[in-house]
């Protein structure tokens with residue numbers, strides 16, 4: 268069942284859109300209303316002229332043998348002129364609304380993307396890419412239609428209706444009251460249909476998001492689907508999502524579409540009622556109704572239901588837009604990742620003995636933490652790369668502890684290896700160091716400074732990451748490697764690639780460093796991608812590195828090359844290695860065996876082997892994963 272329609276919320280969202288439109292496009296909106304007023308005034312004037320035409324020109328001419336048509340023609344020309352002005356007003360109003368919509372949408376897209384860049388990793392971890400994408404495609408398109416057509420038509424309908432009502436009262440207050448009185452009858456039915464329709468439109472937008480999410484997941488997982496021959500299953504699952512979407516679209520459209528014919532038919536009923544009552548009143552001489560008054564009133568009676576029907580005809584669009592806009596606003600209301608922190612990372616110049624000289628504006632390979640006290644005095648703490656976890660507890664979902672009482676120290680320049688079974692919490696430890704997620708309790712210190720006090724951008728700049736899941740962007744090799752540090756020169760990029768062991772294969776490619784990679788679909792092997800990602804980290808030259816070791820997805824020869832790249836990257840830095848090959852971590856200064864979110868053992872290779880515990884069994888049984896010990 269679709270969620271209940273919340274009229275208050277729908278109104279709030281409409282108000283939000285209107286407020287934003289007003290804020291940025293005040294002048295355009297004022298002019299659009301003025302042009303629309305031209306149009307509705309012309310139509311009302313047309314009805315009043317019709318009365319004049321019949322009562323003062325046509326009726327007196329009746330029975331004359333030589334009628335003078337000149338005054339009649341003058342009046343007809345005047346009417347044509349007024350209608351023309353109305354048409355021009357309408358055209359200008361439409362044009363203004365279209366250009367306003369385009370500007371508004373451009374602003375919204377920018378706002379959405381900027382906001383998305385400021386969201387924390389947790390937002391993306393919890394959602395499918397397709398679902399997020401559908402905010403940019405589907406929801407945005409709904410919003411565009413809302414402003415371009417829904418809002419324009421509703422606005423002109425309201426103005427039209429007001430003008431028609433005023434003109435009706437001018438012509439005959441009695442008939443005007445009958446018209447309004449009969450309209451009240453239809454209101455409850457329209458409201459019921461409108462509410463039902465709105466409910467299904469919200470469901471439709473949600474179903475569309477699910478479908479997009481599923482498609483995106485299936486595209487990303489095409490190879491896996493094929494490997495397991497699950498094409499049929501994927502088609503069946505897709506059909507389920509598609510059926511759900513079809514059902515909600517059908518229900519929404521069916522309810523929405525009933526409003527238009529219902530109001531249309533009701534308009535005829537009103538037309539006949541007004542004609543009959545008006546005729547009777549005229550015949551009995553009540554209210555001084557003339558033939559011209561009845562004719563122009565009947566004309567207005569048709570125009571009365573038309574804007575109501577037209578406004579409700581936009582109902583589908585408005586409801587879909589509200590559903591779409593609600594999803595966009597929900598994303599916009601998603602709290603941004605806080606990037607506070609008064610401690611900054613700066614490049615510094617040092618003398619031969621390594622003593623601090625001064626802050627530098629360019630890359631120097633030496634870093635310091637800079638803090639400015641309330642008096643404006645800067646203090647510099649030389650960056651050493653010491654990391655300390657003190658009694659850290661963490662849970663992704665409240666109540667489900669993932670890390671418990673994590674306590675260790677990585678001294679400057681040390682290599683710390685994290686080993687343990689899958690899901691033990693190794694990656695989570697690095698996620699906390701990066702502040703992708705905030706700890707529940709305890710402290711993480713970086714050179715003695717609580718990382719919560721370090722500006723998040725600077726903290727992350729000081730931590731390089733080479734993940735198994737490498738991501739390269741569309742662009743040249745130069746561009747991709749420079750992503751690590753935008754100010755790096757070509758020579759620095761080439762030097763880093765050489766150190767990472769990536770030079771040979773880069774030069775073998777057409778264009779060498781200028782070779783353009785087309786996003787993730789590039790024809791690079793897993794090992795080559797990993798070498799590029801190592802080189803990218805080399806360019807960034809951060810004092811602390813987090814390495815997720817290559818797994819068996821690459822062959823032994825490439826693995827040796829990647830390992831050499833990693834070894835080079837580790838030189839002179841504090842390094843955290845999420846280890847998958849025990850052979851590569853034996854020289855680590857500290858090995859942490861993580862089990863079910865706790866440090867089960869810690870020490871160096873020798874001490875852990877002597878202890879004869881989990882690590883000893885892992886090594887002696889030549890296993891990579893502690894879970895195999897227990898199985």
Ligand SMILES: Nc1ncnc2c1ncn2[C@@H]1O[C@H](COP(=O)(O)OP(=O)(O)OP(=O)(O)O)[C@@H](O)[C@H]1O
Pocket residue numbers: 392393663664669687688689690691692693694695696
């Ligand atoms: N974004 C997330 N939201 C909720 N739970 C998560 C999230 N990421 C990881 N977890 C859970 O936290 C636990 C630790 O996961 P983590 O990725 O740190 O394990 P790991 O030791 O790195 O495993 P692996 O060696 O398989 O990469 C697991 O139970 C996992 O299911």
